[in-house]
Amino acid sequence: MSTVIEQAVQVRLVAPAPRMDTVPATLRYDLDDPFAVRMAFPAPATLEGVEAVWAFSRELLADGVDEPAGVGDVRVRPFGYDRTVVELHAPEGVAVLHVRTTVLREFLSRTRHLVPAGDEHRFLDLEHDLRELLRDAC
Template identity: 55%
Template sequence: MSPVIDQAVQAQLIASSPRPRPIPAHLRYAPADPFAVHIAFPPAASLDGAAVEWAFARDLLAGGLLSPSGGGDVRVWPCGPDRTVLEFHAPEGVAMIQIGTEELRDFLARSYALVPVGGETGFLDLDGGVEALLRQI
């Protein structure tokens, strides 16, 4: 079994209230899904009281530390020298959070130690994916 990076981070939910609301979150990276990072929020952070998890490209997170990145459901951009904004779009609405840029850099560095940039395809289980598709036919 390959190692998985699971890192707790303190996020700030940007809301219409005057001050951001702190919420816990967990970043996760697994070599079995080498192109993606996952971020999970507890039930207390959502409007419907359910836990929420988003998956998006590791490259998107890395790019968003330097300049605005993304154009779909997830967008990431730097907010000053110390914070990074992650914006999530869903049918129910938009959520924006801020996370410390150093926490994100540390998380990415740990992920690159497991799977270097450009080495992701070596971790894909292509045979298993084809078998799973064939079973669905």
Template identity: 50%
Template sequence: MPTVIEQAVQARLIATAPQSRVIPATLRYGHTDPFAVHVVFPPAASLDGVEVAWTFGRDLLAEGLRRASGAGDVHVWPCGIDGVVVEFHTADGMALVQFEARDLRLFLARTYAVVEKGDEARHLDVDADLAALLREA
């Protein structure tokens, strides 16, 4: 079984000017960072032509499928019949991106096949992480 999940999806960047547009994105999950999911947007999707990656809690994504969730830089909520909006905040501004809920549900199901919900702590390697931090100090 793979320990890293990647899923290509289409998202809609919600904007007023220029108009909203469809952008590609990649959803990513790995057992070595079991609490987190990653959303990666290619350079063509960003204003400055650089790949943009966001990391936030897998539980936040799952909860956002059902109700408005989040605090700080990332907020997630259901939108319409089969949409989910993810709101990303930076010091430079904010972006709203809409995903198909079924894409996110499929992705989450695949992540739970790698690390079951509630079993994340068992997949952490605290000793290795601490050793890496000490090497960098």
């Protein structure tokens, strides 16, 4: 069984101009970090010309498809019929993205088949993480 789930998505970047640009992105869930979801944007889709990856909690994404969630760098909220808004706040500005809610729900369902919600802690290797933290301490 694979320990990584990836799903390509098309997101609409909301900009001050009247049109909305479609941007490719990849949602990623990795068993090695069971609490997190990553949204990656390829280099051509970013202002800096390098891949950008945002990490945030799976719970935030799950909550945000049904009701506004998040108060920090990543905020998620439902918007109209079958759209979810993902806001990415950075020092350079805010990216407002529209993602199809059905795509997000499908992705979340796949992640829950790998790691049920509430069982994330069972997939952590705390002994390994502690060894990594302490290996340079001596």
